[in-house]
Amino acid sequence: MSEANIEGDAGNTLPVGEASHMRRVLIIWVVASVILIVIWLAVAQFILPEEQSSLDGADNFTFIVLTVLAIPVAMFVFVFLGYSLYFFRSQGRPTDDGIPLQPTASIQIGWLGITSLLCLFLVIWGMFAFYQESAAATTSNDTLIVQVTAQQWQWTFTYPQYHVTSQGAQLIELPVNRPVIFSVTSEDVLHGFAIRALGVRVDANPGETTSTSVVTPTETGSDAVQCVELCGLYHSYMWEAVNVVSAGTFSSWIASQGGHS
Amino acid sequence: MSSTISSTPVAEVRRPKIINVLFPSVVSGIVLGVVAAALAGVLVNHLTTAYSPDQVPNDDAVTVAVYTAWVIFFFVGIGGFNGIFKWAFGRHEPTVAEEQQLAGKDQGLWRYFRWTTDHKVVGMQYLATVLVTFFLGSMGAFMIRLEQSQPGAIFFTPSTYNTIVGMHGILMVASTIVMISGPFGNFVLPIMIGARDMAFPRLNALSYWLFFASIPIFLSTLFLGGFPTGWTGYAPLAVQQLTPGMDAYCFTILVFAFSTTVAAMNIITTVMIMRAPGMTWGRLPVFVWGVVLSVVLSLTAFPSFIISQVMVLMDRIFQTSFFLAASGGSNWLYEHLFWFMGHPEVYVIAVPALAIAAELGTVFTRKPMFGYRLMVGSMIGISVLSVVVWGHHLYTSGSENALVAPYMLDTELISIPTGVFFLVLVGTLWRGRIWVTVPMMFVLGLLVNFVVGGISGVYLADLPTDEILHGGMFVVAHFHFTLVGTGVFGFFAGVYYWFPKMVGKRLDPMLGKLHFWLFEVGFVGTFGALFYAGLLGEPRWSANIAPPFAVSNTIASLFAILIAASVFTFVYNVIHTLVRGEVAEANEWGAKTLEWTLPTPVPLENFEKLPVVTGLPYDYGRVLPELPVTPAADIASVVVVDTPQLESQPED
Numbered sequence: 001m002s003e004a005n006i007e008g009d010a011g012n013t014l015p016v017g018e019a020s021h022m023r024r025v026l027i028i029w030v031v032a033s034v035i036l037i038v039i040w041l042a043v044a045q046f047i048l049p050e051e052q053s054s055l056d057g058a059d060n061f062t063f064i065v066l067t068v069l070a071i072p073v074a075m076f077v078f079v080f081l082g083y084s085l086y087f088f089r090s091q092g093r094p095t096d097d098g099i100p101l102q103p104t105a106s107i108q109i110g111w112l113g114i115t116s117l118l119c120l121f122l123v124i125w126g127m128f129a130f131y132q133e134s135a136a137a138t139t140s141n142d143t144l145i146v147q148v149t150a151q152q153w154q155w156t157f158t159y160p161q162y163h164v165t166s167q168g169a170q171l172i173e174l175p176v177n178r179p180v181i182f183s184v185t186s187e188d189v190l191h192g193f194a195i196r197a198l199g200v201r202v203d204a205n206p207g208e209t210t211s212t213s214v215v216t217p218t219e220t221g222s223d224a225v226q227c228v229e230l231c232g233l234y235h236s237y238m239w240e241a242v243n244v245v246s247a248g249t250f251s252s253w254i255a256s257q258g259g260h261s
Numbered sequence: 262m263s264s265t266i267s268s269t270p271v272a273e274v275r276r277p278k279i280i281n282v283l284f285p286s287v288v289s290g291i292v293l294g295v296v297a298a299a300l301a302g303v304l305v306n307h308l309t310t311a312y313s314p315d316q317v318p319n320d321d322a323v324t325v326a327v328y329t330a331w332v333i334f335f336f337v338g339i340g341g342f343n344g345i346f347k348w349a350f351g352r353h354e355p356t357v358a359e360e361q362q363l364a365g366k367d368q369g370l371w372r373y374f375r376w377t378t379d380h381k382v383v384g385m386q387y388l389a390t391v392l393v394t395f396f397l398g399s400m401g402a403f404m405i406r407l408e409q410s411q412p413g414a415i416f417f418t419p420s421t422y423n424t425i426v427g428m429h430g431i432l433m434v435a436s437t438i439v440m441i442s443g444p445f446g447n448f449v450l451p452i453m454i455g456a457r458d459m460a461f462p463r464l465n466a467l468s469y470w471l472f473f474a475s476i477p478i479f480l481s482t483l484f485l486g487g488f489p490t491g492w493t494g495y496a497p498l499a500v501q502q503l504t505p506g507m508d509a510y511c512f513t514i515l516v517f518a519f520s521t522t523v524a525a526m527n528i529i530t531t532v533m534i535m536r537a538p539g540m541t542w543g544r545l546p547v548f549v550w551g552v553v554l555s556v557v558l559s560l561t562a563f564p565s566f567i568i569s570q571v572m573v574l575m576d577r578i579f580q581t582s583f584f585l586a587a588s589g590g591s592n593w594l595y596e597h598l599f600w601f602m603g604h605p606e607v608y609v610i611a612v613p614a615l616a617i618a619a620e621l622g623t624v625f626t627r628k629p630m631f632g633y634r635l636m637v638g639s640m641i642g643i644s645v646l647s648v649v650v651w652g653h654h655l656y657t658s659g660s661e662n663a664l665v666a667p668y669m670l671d672t673e674l675i676s677i678p679t680g681v682f683f684l685v686l687v688g689t690l691w692r693g694r695i696w697v698t699v700p701m702m703f704v705l706g707l708l709v710n711f712v713v714g715g716i717s718g719v720y721l722a723d724l725p726t727d728e729i730l731h732g733g734m735f736v737v738a739h740f741h742f743t744l745v746g747t748g749v750f751g752f753f754a755g756v757y758y759w760f761p762k763m764v765g766k767r768l769d770p771m772l773g774k775l776h777f778w779l780f781e782v783g784f785v786g787t788f789g790a791l792f793y794a795g796l797l798g799e800p801r802w803s804a805n806i807a808p809p810f811a812v813s814n815t816i817a818s819l820f821a822i823l824i825a826a827s828v829f830t831f832v833y834n835v836i837h838t839l840v841r842g843e844v845a846e847a848n849e850w851g852a853k854t855l856e857w858t859l860p861t862p863v864p865l866e867n868f869e870k871l872p873v874v875t876g877l878p879y880d881y882g883r884v885l886p887e888l889p890v891t892p893a894a895d896i897a898s899v900v901v902v903d904t905p906q907l908e909s910q911p912e913d
Contacts, residue, residue, distance in 0.1 A: 028414050052546075056264070077683050077712045078309070081705065084690040085697070088626075094694035098628035100882035103688055108635065113662045115680035122673045122723055127666055129725040134662065137593035184659070189498040192732050196798030201728050203658045205593070206497060209588025211657025224807065228732035228800040230461050230491045232498055233419050236803035237693070 012186060021087065029079040033072040040067055048198065049241040051209045054198030055133070062129060070116065076253055097245040133213045143214060144180040148173075150204035152192035153234035164259030171241035172225070175250035179216045192228030195242055197221070203229060284829075285340025287374045287473075290586040293338030293663020294331045294474075301330035321578045324485065324505040324582075328478050328512040331562060335474050336467075340376045355886055364462065366865055376470065379893040383450025383469045385763060388756075390473060391834070394436040395749075399828050402431030403821060404785070410818035414805045422505070422804035424482070424488040426787035431490025431510065437519055437744055438559070438606065439524070440752045446528055446552040448763055450858040453546050456532060457866045457872060464523050471520035475513050482509035491802055493603070496569075496584035496595040502575040508577065511570040516565040532854075537855075539874035546854050546878055547630065550637050551616020555609045561648055562605040569598035593660050600651035609646040610744055612640050614751025615682055619705045621754055622686055624852045626693025626863045629879040636685045642678030646671060653722055656730045665724060672722040679715055683708070699773030700851070703754035710746025713785075717742060717792065726898030734810075737794025738788040745905060746784060753780075756830045760838075761845030765861045769842065772834040776827050783823025790817035814900035853878040894897060 030195040044064050088098075124219040147158040157166045166172055173182055181199035184193045193212075200212040220243075227238035245253070254260075283289055305326035336342060344355070344363075355363070364379040365372030373384055373389075404425050408416045417425065442682050447469075451459055459465045482488055486504025494514075499507055524543040532545070546559045572583040573595070582588030586802070612675040616636075630636055652668035686708055695701070717739040719724040730736065753776075761767045794813040799806065808813050854874060885913050 006385070037621075040793070047793075056530070056729065059725045059729045062723065063651075063720065063729075066720055066723065066726060070719065074712045074716055077687060077708060078688045081708060084687075084693070085695060087697050088690070088693055090694040090696045092696075094696050095626050096627070096694065097882040098626050098693035100880075101627045101631060102629070103632045103635065103684070103694060107684075108632070111680065111684050112677065115677045119673050119676050122676075122719060123538040123670050124675075126669050126723040126725065130665060130669075133725075152445060186904065189501060190495055192800070194732070194800070196729060199729055200395075201731055205586070205659055207591070208659065226798070226800050226807075228421070230489070230493070230495065230498070230802040232489045232502075233423065235423070236414075236800075238417065239807065260277050 017203070021083075025080060025083045026209060027117055029072070029096075030150055032073045032079055032135065036071045036075065038062075046206065050219070050221070051199070052197040052221055052223065053199055053217050055168050055213060055215045056165055056197055058132075060127065060216055062125065064247045065125070066122070071120045073118070096138055107153075108121045140179070142178060144175065144178055146180060146182050148182050148184040148193055148204065149187060149239075150184070150193065150227070150231075151187040152189065153227075153238045155193075155238070155240055158253065159259060162254045162259035163259045166257055171222075172244055173243045173245050173250050173253045174217055176217050176220050178212045178247070181208050182212045184212070189231050190229050191231045191238070192226075194226050194228045196226070197223035198250045200240075220244045220246065262459040262750045272435075274813075279320050282371065285338065285343065286371070287339055287375055290337075290339030290470075294335030297334035297337075298327045298331040302327040314825060318493075319578065320505045321508050321795070324508040325512060325574060325578060328509070328516075328621050331478065332474050333488045336470065339470060341467060342472065343376075361865065364458075364865060376466050378458070378466050378866060380447050380451050380459045380462065380465055383459075383465045384444050384446075386469050386473070386881060387439060387443030387447060389439050390469075390476070391436050393653050394432050394476065395440070396832065398432035398436060398830065399428050399824075401425050401432065403825050406821040407817040408804060409806050409814045411815070412806050412808050412811045413735035419804040420487065420489065423802070424487030425493070426802060427478075427494075427510070427539060428482070429489050429514065434492055434606070434610075435513075437610045437748050437752070438484075438521060439749070440610075441617065442528065442552050442555055442559075443469075443472070444526065444763075445548070445558070445617075445755050445759060446524075446613070449536065449759055449856050450528065450552055451531060452863065452867050453549055453854050454532060454535060454861065455540055455855055455868065455872050456531060457536035457871075459527050460535055461527045464527045468524035468527065471523065472514055475516035475520065476656070478509055478516060479513040482506040482513075483681060485509055488653065492578065493599060494570070494573070495599070496573050496576065497586070497590075497592055499573050499595075501586055508574065511574045511577075514570045515567055516599065517525060518567045521556075521559050522563055525560045528554060528866050529560075537715045537868075537871050537874055539901075541874075544874055544877050545636075546620060547633065547640075548613070548616045548620040548634050548854075551613040551619075551640055554640050555613045558605045558612070558644050558647065559609045562609065567599045569595055569602075572598075581853060593655070593658060596655055596658060597651070600654040603654065604651040605647045607740070607743060608805045610645055612643060612750040612786055614707065616640065616747045616753045617758075618707050619682070619685060619689070620854075621704050621758055621880065622689040623879045624850055625696045625698060625704070625757075626689055627851075627881045628689055628693040629877070629881055631685050631688025631880065633877060639678040639681035639685065642681070643675060646675045646678070649844060650675065651725070656724060658729050659874075663827070666853075669722060669724060673719070676715070676719065677910045683712070698757075699768070699770050700754045700758035702720075702774065702777045703750045706777060707747055707750040707754065710742050710750060710784070714739060716743030729798070730795055733793045733795040733800060733802055734799040737801055738791040738795060741784075741788050741791075744787075750780075753777075758850065759766070759856075761849040762856055762861055762863070763837070765845060766838050766842035767845040768838050769834050770836070772830055776830045776834060779827035779830060783820045786820030787817045787824060790814070790820065853880070873881070 041064070044067070048060045048063065051060050107261055145160055147160060149156040150159070157172050158164070182193065182200060184204045185208065186206045188206060190206065191204040192201070193204050198215050198217060200215050202210050202212050222241055222243045224239045225242055227235055231238065302323055305323045310316055310320050313319065315578065343849045363377070365377040365382050367377065368375070373386055377383070404417070408414070408422055414422065446461070448534045485506040487506045488510045489502055490507070494510055533550060572628050576585065578581055584590045584592055586592065619630060619636050650668060650672045652664050653672045656665060664694045717735070721730060721736060721739060757768055757773055789815045793808045794817070797810060799810040845861060847859070847861050858872070859867060
């Protein structure tokens, strides 16, 4: 009995009408998924925050792609759930049993195959983006170097090419269209260095210096440096404004900070 | 209680003196524990002052000494060592009467406050305690939502806020870890496999009372300056923190992790050796599989949590430098140790909840599970893969890049067995006779939430999106969808499902439905809004939220009011049911697992005659010539389960 129970012989116990249920639910699923994907593609630009670098743009694009993939997956469960609840719901305590369906080998293999392909796509996509970023990490002479030192609870930014340090400042500036690399360290505990609009995020480790990828701001505007690792009492106050400005404005800002090249 | 003393009926009647009632019990345990803790505190305070060069006591050493004395003497007071002492000093082996006395026979409600070995008592103790810790943790959650409802630190100081966040985190994580394997793993699991008790009844009592003893230690952090690290307790912040509230955190983890380790060994052994005749591994209810895999995972995970906290305590007390970069330590060491525990722990919580969903899915659709082996395979796959994914918590830590690719691959592989779970559940619902009871509503809610929780995890597993989301509110929303939306919904499904068997009364279904809808709508609204805040870049742990994120946080806080209402609805439902609830049927839901074949309340030792199991408990939809469970003819002892004549029973 137990063996039969596991393997099932459901194929010949299906009532008439099963195919039409299955066809209907699959049609609903496809239609709902297509509609939602179209809606998502239309509204994604309004939902995602504005990007100020190609790196952040690539990250946002990945977000859009993953959501396009996620919609049919989620809708599969939601549509089957809703359909089953609507059509197969028992009013009160059921007096008879449901049909003892068991998955056929083709359903199992097909399901595993499709989910494996989706998973493979995600991994390849992620690794491709990762290596693309690593390849872009080479610095040129033009690259602006910003040394970031975190401590409880403020940031210190040093521009070694200009011999200037901006400590406890309310804002820092970056020139537009010039590659920049942040090398980040901490003086006390773990902090997290993140600028959302540039798509850079790396931990500030005590005793270690870690670098972000080389990132080129492409739009002028302002965003914030935020601490994203809990670092104690005033963790949530540890943020500063970052302005991406034109090269001329940047030069005069550097000069106002006492820097020279 | 020696047999010579109680040889006359008169002595039996006079036995329950007040001293015998109070010792051993939780009252004597607390009294002795507190006295010993106070003495240890005074002693170590004196010693560390005397030996310190500048005459300053070592607060951390004093705190740890107080907690150690509390735990040890609490167990002396509650009678935890009585059996060992009696055995060691050459008294006789315990008689059947003594064992039954220890199991709480004829002690009424007082047995819940003693060192009681009956697995059903331990299960009820766990259930009551977990409900209390959940309630405390949810109060922390509402304080967090209150603070984050407006920009700026307006309701709490940053220090208070950090402590509230950390306390909410630990209370909830600890509660969710034991919420299924504690109450149901102890009460239901032994009956489900046809056992009369757990393999080690005394260890069972030990695991519960260790959990109990850790709670006052944890709450004491409120009076010791709190701790600023959140539930993750990251070093070197944890080492740097000067108030002894941090020691309370570390010591709580030690005691709690010992408790889960003891419980895990007990449950694994029970399932390995105490199964009823005919209960092969291939016939175990899926719920049993889920709990076993969960506790196996906790055995691999918690040792690294214990060792990390021992190292933090050593850094704090003895000035070692495991995590201090200035002296050659590394914060990455702590992060790896922590997440080696932290990620499997998520599945310690989720796997038994998924198992409850699958188990209840068959009962309330009156259909066999759509692929029993698929479901078991799915849970095994999740468990095995989850041990080696912890590195994705360190994508942005700045440590070695070469490890990113394998962690990404492994993390995303988990989506395959998780997808199988959805196939099983969707297939079970398809063409069933879906009976939408309160437990079933929580299962359906779990499915919806787990879709969102699982898919949002993909964004965090893939490096490009993790780069903009790591350490932010998106992560918070994601893990609440998995731990609350999946784990806690599974727990509530279990509570509504097994409450009639455990307590004998049915929870009010109308209040239950209200509870569900308030919870589900409030939950999805709250954390949906936080997904958006995370997408905009809001960092975690913000006492002072920045203006760009204010709108989503206010929306989240408004929805949290619904969750608060659901909590109080549930509390009222439980109290209402305990006072004047309807008496439940012995087989309330028409299920086929073994616990429903027993009368309510389940008698001591459960089965008068051990059942013989002939198949899976999911054989709905077939006309059966006989009941799936038939009592065996002559099984006198629980020890003899695999006698030859039983093995020769036809399996089909």
